[in-house]
Amino acid sequence: MEPRVKFKNFSRALRALLLPFLLISLWQWLSYLGLLRPTLLPSPLTITQTGWDLLKTGELEKHLVISLIRVFQGFLIGAGLGLILGLALGLSEKLRQATQLLTEFLRPIPTIAWVPILILWMGIDEGSKITVIAIGSFWPVFLNTIQGVRQTDPHYLEVARVLEKPRWVLLTRVVLPSALPSIFTGFRIGMGIAWASVVGAELIAASSGIGFMILYAREVSQPDVVLVGVAAIGLTGLAIDTLLQKLESALLKWNSHVP
Amino acid sequence: MSRDLILQGISKTYANGVTAVQGIDLTLRAGEFVCLVGESGCGKSTLLRMIGGLEPATQGSITSDGQAVTGPGLDRGMVFQDHRLFPWLTVEENIAFGCGESLSPTDKQRSVEEHLELIGLQSFRKAYPHQLSGGMKQRTSLARALAAKPQVLLMDEPFGALDALTRIHLQQELLKLWQKEKITVLLVTHDIDEAVFLADRIAVMTPRLGTFRQVLDVPLARPRNRNEEGFIGLRKTLYDQFF
Ligand SMILES: Nc1ncnc2c1ncn2[C@@H]1O[C@H](COP(=O)(O)OP(=O)(O)OP(=O)(O)O)[C@@H](O)[C@H]1O
Ligand SMILES: [Mg+2]
Numbered sequence: 001m002e003p004r005v006k007f008k009n010f011s012r013a014l015r016a017l018l019l020p021f022l023l024i025s026l027w028q029w030l031s032y033l034g035l036l037r038p039t040l041l042p043s044p045l046t047i048t049q050t051g052w053d054l055l056k057t058g059e060l061e062k063h064l065v066i067s068l069i070r071v072f073q074g075f076l077i078g079a080g081l082g083l084i085l086g087l088a089l090g091l092s093e094k095l096r097q098a099t100q101l102l103t104e105f106l107r108p109i110p111t112i113a114w115v116p117i118l119i120l121w122m123g124i125d126e127g128s129k130i131t132v133i134a135i136g137s138f139w140p141v142f143l144n145t146i147q148g149v150r151q152t153d154p155h156y157l158e159v160a161r162v163l164e165k166p167r168w169v170l171l172t173r174v175v176l177p178s179a180l181p182s183i184f185t186g187f188r189i190g191m192g193i194a195w196a197s198v199v200g201a202e203l204i205a206a207s208s209g210i211g212f213m214i215l216y217a218r219e220v221s222q223p224d225v226v227l228v229g230v231a232a233i234g235l236t237g238l239a240i241d242t243l244l245q246k247l248e249s250a251l252l253k254w255n256s257h258v259p
Numbered sequence: 260m261s262r263d264l265i266l267q268g269i270s271k272t273y274a275n276g277v278t279a280v281q282g283i284d285l286t287l288r289a290g291e292f293v294c295l296v297g298e299s300g301c302g303k304s305t306l307l308r309m310i311g312g313l314e315p316a317t318q319g320s321i322t323s324d325g326q327a328v329t330g331p332g333l334d335r336g337m338v339f340q341d342h343r344l345f346p347w348l349t350v351e352e353n354i355a356f357g358c359g360e361s362l363s364p365t366d367k368q369r370s371v372e373e374h375l376e377l378i379g380l381q382s383f384r385k386a387y388p389h390q391l392s393g394g395m396k397q398r399t400s401l402a403r404a405l406a407a408k409p410q411v412l413l414m415d416e417p418f419g420a421l422d423a424l425t426r427i428h429l430q431q432e433l434l435k436l437w438q439k440e441k442i443t444v445l446l447v448t449h450d451i452d453e454a455v456f457l458a459d460r461i462a463v464m465t466p467r468l469g470t471f472r473q474v475l476d477v478p479l480a481r482p483r484n485r486n487e488e489g490f491i492g493l494r495k496t497l498y499d500q501f502f
Contacts, residue, residue, distance in 0.1 A: 177348075
């Protein structure tokens, strides 16, 4: 890498880290002055110490891994269905018309509102938790896929028509690639929602998972553990999104230069 | 069976009531190079799109290769002004998209090779369209159309967006390809010079009426010299029709 590019990256990272650093310093300082009650808001140092202890005992990793597995299972189902149904509806005006009322009715229902009914239907096992996550990740993938497919440039479709391409070639070589950036946006938002709804899903009488860890710590009045859990959710979410972003730019190299 | 492309009494009125083309008769003999010139909005693209089968004619009939044209067909290839290369495919993948679906993978590969060589872009085979110059994009677009082995190539201002020097280069290359592949070409252009340089015959369209004012023979031997008397005279005749 060129030194100038390196420097640019460095100063960008510095700028991004500045605000969090200032806020945490302020927080630590206020705690140090005794202005924040530790039972409500422990100091950053205490939280870091607790986090480190939880890591050393393997407790934090255990809960994280369990939550991650749930998120990936739920995402796989939700995003998979969203992709397939989105493709079908994006391609067919008639299907869109037939399902329009239903989707517009279902879409505004918050994911969390499904929890009681899912417990009723599926009990309190893994099934209902995974389903909540699946519902959460379904919508962004579904809606973005429809939009991506519908936005395929008609000029490209004309090229395929002139060359008398069969439907499946049209779909795999023209429509799908052209919709892929939009689909990927759906994946990223969907994954974000899936991860965010894990706490909601683990409200369903879980005995493990990062959401359970937070809830349990609140019940036994361990605010530092609660905040470690919250921070772990934030950091893991960031890591997943960064990974997806990397995957996207690797798969869609052509897209970075398209106006 | 005649391999000519025959237009008989072609008219087109769009749904909004605009009549773009009216009563056009034209026969493109197999292997002929015809240019279509006319002012903006006179119906050139409409006519070309009807021949390509992308737009139904309101009246009249089009016969290609002895068959009535009712839609797109592999006997007629198209090259557009905006190259329309797929940005997610490389140069060779874009060209391969032009190949017939019935081709075996080896035949496809051979055809891609052959057409890459034809346009001289072998070293850019793995490049994406955004990495190409305007001229290279238009060459690739031409190769994609040729890979389908059409008998008639319909080109709508293919060089309109290029700079003057690149345009002249591509005109020369197109002539070579046309002579080598022995195809029929119908090329739409605004550029009178281009028409005189390329065509066996030039069809001049009337503004707004959607009809031909004149179909002109170009009796100049190839390779043509743009500064030679016959060329200049013909160019003048054409200019006088417009100004
Ligand atoms: N899809 C359409 N619907 C309605 N009217 C159209 C449509 N396409 C073209 N027209 C009209 O038909 C006429 C001829 O258009 P056309 O695009 O064929 O002209 P052109 O000769 O190709 O012009 P240019 O040189 O600018 O490309 C114009 O008046 C145009 O407004
Ligand atoms: Mg036009």
